[in-house]
Amino acid sequence: MTDDDGTPVRPRPDAEAVRRLVAGRFPEWAGLPVRAVPSAGTDNLMFRLGDDLVVRLPRVPYAAHHVAKEQYWLPLLAPHLPLDVPVPVGGAGPGPDFPMPWSVYRWLDGDDAHTVPLTDLAHAAGELGRFGTALRAVDARGGPASFRGGPVTDWEEGQLPGAVRGLAADGAVDADLATAAWAAVLRLPRWDRPPVWLHGDLLPGNLLGRAGRLSAVIDFGGLGTGDPACDLLPAWSLLTADSRPLFREAARTDDATWARGRGWALAWGLVTEHHYRDTNPVLASVARRTRTEALTEYAADVPL
Numbered sequence: 491m492t493d494d495d496g497t498p499v500r501p502r503p504d505a506e507a508v509r510r511l512v513a514g515r516f517p518e519w520a521g522l523p524v525r526a527v528p529s530a531g532t533d534n535l536m537f538r539l540g541d542d543l544v545v546r547l548p549r550v551p552y553a554a555h556h557v558a559k560e561q562y563w564l565p566l567l568a569p570h571l572p573l574d575v576p577v578p579v580g581g582a583g584p585g586p587d588f589p590m591p592w593s594v595y596r597w598l599d600g601d602d603a604h605t606v607p608l609t610d611l612a613h614a615a616g617e618l619g620r621f622g623t624a625l626r627a628v629d630a631r632g633g634p635a636s637f638r639g640g641p642v643t644d645w646e647e648g649q650l651p652g653a654v655r656g657l658a659a660d661g662a663v664d665a666d667l668a669t670a671a672w673a674a675v676l677r678l679p680r681w682d683r684p685p686v687w688l689h690g691d692l693l694p695g696n697l698l699g700r701a702g703r704l705s706a707v708i709d710f711g712g713l714g715t716g717d718p719a720c721d722l723l724p725a726w727s728l729l730t731a732d733s734r735p736l737f738r739e740a741a742r743t744d745d746a747t748w749a750r751g752r753g754w755a756l757a758w759g760l761v762t763e764h765h766y767r768d769t770n771p772v773l774a775s776v777a778r779r780t781r782t783e784a785l786t787e788y789a790a791d792v793p794l
Contacts, residue, residue: 556711610703
């Protein structure tokens, strides 16, 4: 049995198994009801625990490495951030009942912005921009490197040309435009300043809203330090041409970082859509929207 990305996975626990897991590790919560939280995420399983808590279990071994990082850093970062973020209230190591470390968090009310789209995008643009600015302002010394904190080429690992060919064969993208846009990304200057904090995965599924307005940011598995360009992804994965400038203004980003952020939108969108189009249609649809918005901009300024 393999996961969407080909990683071998163990059978996933159901609500009853999680109830036993909680009872064995946290007897004070043993009587609380447990129910699964639907998600298209690829790294973790979520189970509501009573009304006020949520259990977060890694789905795959690489996600288990994020648990200790989140347990340590989120309580330190949360007071500096203008939006609600999950703060752990309990953690457990691997054992015979579950082979990887896992966490219990306070439950944050709201719907993810993919399932229930935000209606006030101007508000979201400003809040997300200020969130990134506040996060980058926290002292990053001692912080772990984010897996998306380096050049986008380190992340895509040469997959983009094959993704373009595959999507173009289906008529989904203009191969000439995508190739020219990628060539422009490769010419961009790299980040040459000290590393700063970044979330690393600011996609609609990791943003919560209430009554149409952005209220929280979740899933800090990609948290770390490096080039903050990938935290500009919401400009193309969530926002519109009208709200994008509001985000850029609030994020206080320079031209080069903004250009690298658009490069992330292009690369992440193309590679992720191609990889997940048959196995995770929700994530593939987010990727399609992201690369479409980026390519629309590139079409206006990339000579073909």
